[in-house]
Structures are given as structure tokens and as C-alpha cells.
Amino acid sequence: MNRSYNDSTIAAISTPPGAGGIGIIRISGPASLTILRSLFTPKDKKCSYQSHRLYYGHLRDPQSGRIVDEVLTVYMAAPATYTREDVVELHCHGSHLVLGNVLELVLHAGADLADPGEFTKRAFLNGRIDLTQAEAVIDILAAKTRKGVDLAQEQLSGSLYHRIDPVRQSLARGRAVVEVAIDFPDEDVEIADHSQLIRQLEDEVVAPLEELLAGAGRGRLYREGISMVIAGLPNVGKSSLLNTLLQEERALVTPFPGTTRDSIEELIDIEGVPVKIVDTAGIRSGAEEVEELGILRARELINRADLVLFLVDGTAGLSEADRTLYREVCHKPVIAVVNKVDLCGGREFDLAQLDGLKSQVVISAKEQIGIAGLKKEIYHQVVAGNEQWEEQGCAPNFRHKVALRAALEAARRVMITLEQGLTYDLIAVDLQECLDCLSEIVGETTAEDVLDVIFQQFCLGK
The missing domain is CATH 1.20.120.430 (tRNA modification GTPase MnmE domain 2)
Incomplete structure (x- = not known):
């Protein structure tokens, strides 16, 4: 990003890779309109390239005259643009090959390939947005x-x-x-x-x-979310709970202990909080070698987690193995979850005997009983109020x-x-x-190297 912003023109593909109905090439800088005129043949021969109006036509290779794509294009005159420079957008067919060919023509016509975030950096440097707004993008x-x-x-x-x-x-x-x-x-x-x-x-x-x-x-x-691990003995319903929270059959569920050998990670949205939920191997002694590797990984994930769902089989009651496992996880924020309540005939559960336990929920993962209450408790544990801040809508x-x-x-x-x-x-x-x-x-006194780090987080074309 060391080139002069006063005289350089940049271009990039601004839509995600892959096939789609439309793909957009964005061009910004003083030569934008000149590049457009050199490549675009409008259907309307009287095309005047008025600002902020779409025009239909074809893009041609200036050397061979070959039609490259049928497009809609728009020229936007400075300063009423995203970058406050002259901007052109070429709305092409969303083929990766077509977009690559068009971008190559644009670069040959005089544009430089944009760096990641360079369009937004120009918007910031040209005073259209401040640095906090750029980071919001x-x-x-x-x-x-x-x-x-x-x-x-x-x-x-x-x-x-x-x-x-x-x-x-x-x-x-x-x-x-x-x-x-x-x-x-x-x-x-x-x-x-x-x-x-x-x-x-x-x-x-x-x-x-x-x-x-x-x-x-x-x-x-709200930006990064939390990591939440489901921990418990084998066959207490960890994979069933994962599937229920996701509302899809993501993990294999069988009546046999030790089915889950490795961790399974998925992202769910709980009241706006991104929660990476991790199903782990059931922790027990005497497991065979492959299962033991899964148990070691489960312990590592528990140590890195922000929250642990400690799952207990309600039909079996709290065993000594459960107590031992609880002592392994209680250094983390824990929600104790009693599962299989549908098979317990209305029996009451109280895990208060577990030292330091502050939160308990009773559910049936299979029958989806108590799941809404579990989500509310998860949200309460990670957010814990402060609604006034939410109303202010500010997130440093x-x-x-x-x-x-x-x-x-x-x-x-x-x-x-x-x-x-x-x-x-x-x-x-x-x-x-x-x-x-x-x-x-x-952004009024921010060092250039800090700006580079910020804008390099962007994808190309933004």
C-alpha cells in the first residue's frame, strides 16, 4: 500500500469466489472512467456515462475485439462514492473464469491490483469514514x-x-x-x-x-463468541445434546459407550452470542488406545473452554465417576445438565452436593425437553445482564x-x-x-503500520 493515492487506480473482484448469478469487479481512482471506456461497448450508442446510472453492453478485449462478457456497468463520479474517488463497477456473470478474464483486462488497461482492504482504506484516508467505522466494516x-x-x-x-x-x-x-x-x-x-x-x-x-x-x-x-464444551461420562447423551442444539443430525448417536472418539465442533447462535459448541469423547478409565486419544483431547478442550456443560445421566444418578469428572472441570464456569429426564418418572434431581456448583438444568436431549431453559442459562452465564450497554449500541x-x-x-x-x-x-x-x-x-494520529495491520484483515475487493 505504498503507492500514491492521488494518481493510482486500483481494481479487484469484490464478490466471493465460486459460481453465482453475478460477480462484480470494482475499480477506484482517476483512470476508472478511461478504463471503462476502453473496454465497454454500450448497447446505447449515445451512452453518456452519467454518474450512478446502470448501462447495458459488452466488455471486449481491446486487442482482439473479442467479447469477454455481457455486463451491466455503473460509473460513479467522485466524491459521492465509497472511496470518494471515481469508481466503476462491472456487473458480470458470476463465473470465476469470467471474472478472472475481466480483471486481467482491467489491469492491462492501467489499473493496479488492490491490496486487501484498500478500497476501505482509501475511504478512510479521503475522510469519508473514521477508523472506527472502517473497523466496523x-x-x-x-x-x-x-x-x-x-x-x-x-x-x-x-x-x-x-x-x-x-x-x-x-x-x-x-x-x-x-x-x-x-x-x-x-x-x-x-x-x-x-x-x-x-x-x-x-x-x-x-x-x-x-x-x-x-x-x-x-x-x-458478540464478535468472537465463546467456546463451550459438552463433557460427561460415556453414553450420557452428549452427542444427542449437540444434535438437539444444532437441530440436525451432526454427531453419530448409538446406545454403545465410546462412540465419539474425537471432538466435533459447530457454531450456534444463542441470543446473538456465537457459541462454538464442542462434543467430546466420554471420559472414563480403561478405554482402548484410540478412545483414550479422544479422551486426552477432550481434557485439552475443557481446559481451553470458556464454559463447560457437565452432563449427567438422570436415570443412573450421580456416580462416583461423575464426581471425579466434576472435580476435573469445576475450575471452569460450569452448568450441570441432568439428561434423560423423560425416562425418570418425575424424579427430583439436586446436584447441590457438588462443591461450588451454581447452575443446574434438567433436560431430555432426545425429546427436546428443557432445551429453551438451557439456552437461557447459557446466555445468562456468558452475558450476565448489563442491558444498558446493549442499548447504547457500542462495541469497542x-x-x-x-x-x-x-x-x-x-x-x-x-x-x-x-x-x-x-x-x-x-x-x-x-x-x-x-x-x-x-x-x-x-484514526487522527494512528501510526501507518497500525493502519496496515487493520486493513490487511479485509478481503480483497473491500
């Missing part, structure tokens, strides 16, 4: 649930920027007052009221930053979290300095550091 493309898409859309609309900007404005006002005191030391100019400035920092800087940091973990939850990522934490620490240092009556120079330094951290989040 990544989140939309990578979202695993509808809730994840909703949060990313909120950020794309500027929700994070609009929460950070008032904090920056407050800091700027405080910095201006301090600068006056520094610039006129002989005029006995004092900051109007130290206690007032401390209250301003507490209410307008520290409190909002703390709220944003509190939401950062929740943002990660890890990069934002690091910068927010540094800004918060700098703001607190300012308050301590004010309380101790230290020099204005120290106050000014910490105020500026706080401002710089927040400016880094929105």
Missing part, C-alpha cells in the same frame, strides 16, 4: 450472528465516534485553560477553579471512558480498549496533579496524552 464481514451484525452497523453509523468526540471536546477545553496559565506565567493567571476542573474530568472524561471500557468485553463476546474492540485504558490512566493522573497543586506543565502533558489516545482510536 471488518466486523460486518466477519459477524457470526445477527446481533454481531447489528452492533457492527451501529459502529458503522458512527456510534463509537459520537461517544468519544464529546470526551475529546471536554479535554480540549481543559487543555486551553491550562495553556493560558503556561503562556502567561507572570500575569498571575490561575486555572479558574481546580475543584471545578476535577469535577469536569470526572463527569465528562473519566465516567464516559469507564463506561466504554465496561462495554469492551461485551463487544468481544481490543485496539480501542488499549487506547481507552491509556486515556483513562492519563485523565486520572491529571486529577491527582490538580489535587496536589503541581505544575501546569505536568497537567498539560497528561491532558495531551489523553487526547492523543482518543485521537488514535478514530
Whole structure:
């Protein structure tokens, strides 16, 4: 991404690989219209290439005159485009070979192949979006649930920027007052009221930053989700529970213990949270070699899991082997799940005797009894309230979290300095550091290497 953005034109395939009805080639830069004119033969000979209008015709190889594809094309004049540059889109047939041939013609006509995320990077560099909105585009493309898409859309609309900007404005006002005191030391100019400035920092800087940091973990939850392992003795119904949660026959179910030899992983959506659910081999002693390898893997997955569903056979009751296994998993957040309730004739279950157990659900995986309650308990365990944050629609990522934490620490240092009556120079330094951290989040002071890392997460053509 070292080429000049002022004079280069880029192109890429913007639709996913594979066969489809339509495939799109996107071109952005000053030569976009020239490239279009050199390749496109419009059906309407009076075609004027008005901005934001579709035109029908054919793409031809300029050297051979051969028709490459029948297309719809649109020219979009700057600045009313995604990149704020002239943009052309070629809507071709969605064949990988056709799109490859068309892209090759576009590159021969003068375009450079776009780097991953280069269209969005140009949108950012040209001021159409801030860096938080650019990152929201990544989140939309990578979202695993509808809730994840909703949060990313909120950020794309500027929700994070609009929460950070008032904090920056407050800091700027405080910095201006301090600068006056520094610039006129002989005029006995004092900051109007130290206690007032401390209250301003507490209410307008520290409190909002703390709220944003509190939401950062929740943002990660909806972006990346959690890993949940189903653990239990052989034949307690782990594979049946996996199939029921997925609503498909994903795992083999038999009446014979030890059927599952390796882990099976699938993704499910529980109230908007992406949950990677893992069915593991039943853990028991005396297993033969292949099953033992599966048991070792199950233990590794349990140690890496965010949540464990500890499954117990309700018809057999709690055995000593169950208690031993529980001691292996109880260092993790655990939901005890009593299965096969349909075969227990209304018998009551209470696993409170298991040390430290806080959550228990009774189900029948086969008959799908209690599954809705289990999902609610899973959601409660991983989310645990804070609906106010959800309404604010803001989801800081890890990069934002690091910068927010540094800004918060700098703001607190300012308050301590004010309380101790230290020099204005120290106050000014910490105020500026706080401002710089927040400016880094929105992309005003972000280093080039950091920008490259962010935009390299994109796919080609976005």
C-alpha cells in the first residue's frame, strides 16, 4: 500500500469466489472512467456515462475485439462514492473464469491490483469514514450472528465516534485553560477553579471512558463468541445434546459407550452470542488406545473452554465417576445438565452436593425437553445482564480498549496533579496524552503500520 493515492487506480473482484448469478469487479481512482471506456461497448450508442446510472453492453478485449462478457456497468463520479474517488463497477456473470478474464483486462488497461482492504482504506484516508467505522466494516464481514451484525452497523453509523468526540471536546477545553496559565506565567493567571476542573474530568472524561471500557468485553463476546464444551461420562447423551442444539443430525448417536472418539465442533447462535459448541469423547478409565486419544483431547478442550456443560445421566444418578469428572472441570464456569429426564418418572434431581456448583438444568436431549431453559442459562452465564450497554449500541474492540485504558490512566493522573497543586506543565502533558489516545482510536494520529495491520484483515475487493 505504498503507492500514491492521488494518481493510482486500483481494481479487484469484490464478490466471493465460486459460481453465482453475478460477480462484480470494482475499480477506484482517476483512470476508472478511461478504463471503462476502453473496454465497454454500450448497447446505447449515445451512452453518456452519467454518474450512478446502470448501462447495458459488452466488455471486449481491446486487442482482439473479442467479447469477454455481457455486463451491466455503473460509473460513479467522485466524491459521492465509497472511496470518494471515481469508481466503476462491472456487473458480470458470476463465473470465476469470467471474472478472472475481466480483471486481467482491467489491469492491462492501467489499473493496479488492490491490496486487501484498500478500497476501505482509501475511504478512510479521503475522510469519508473514521477508523472506527472502517473497523466496523471488518466486523460486518466477519459477524457470526445477527446481533454481531447489528452492533457492527451501529459502529458503522458512527456510534463509537459520537461517544468519544464529546470526551475529546471536554479535554480540549481543559487543555486551553491550562495553556493560558503556561503562556502567561507572570500575569498571575490561575486555572479558574481546580475543584471545578476535577469535577469536569470526572463527569465528562473519566465516567464516559469507564463506561466504554465496561462495554469492551461485551463487544468481544458478540464478535468472537465463546467456546463451550459438552463433557460427561460415556453414553450420557452428549452427542444427542449437540444434535438437539444444532437441530440436525451432526454427531453419530448409538446406545454403545465410546462412540465419539474425537471432538466435533459447530457454531450456534444463542441470543446473538456465537457459541462454538464442542462434543467430546466420554471420559472414563480403561478405554482402548484410540478412545483414550479422544479422551486426552477432550481434557485439552475443557481446559481451553470458556464454559463447560457437565452432563449427567438422570436415570443412573450421580456416580462416583461423575464426581471425579466434576472435580476435573469445576475450575471452569460450569452448568450441570441432568439428561434423560423423560425416562425418570418425575424424579427430583439436586446436584447441590457438588462443591461450588451454581447452575443446574434438567433436560431430555432426545425429546427436546428443557432445551429453551438451557439456552437461557447459557446466555445468562456468558452475558450476565448489563442491558444498558446493549442499548447504547457500542462495541469497542481490543485496539480501542488499549487506547481507552491509556486515556483513562492519563485523565486520572491529571486529577491527582490538580489535587496536589503541581505544575501546569505536568497537567498539560497528561491532558495531551489523553487526547492523543482518543485521537488514535478514530484514526487522527494512528501510526501507518497500525493502519496496515487493520486493513490487511479485509478481503480483497473491500
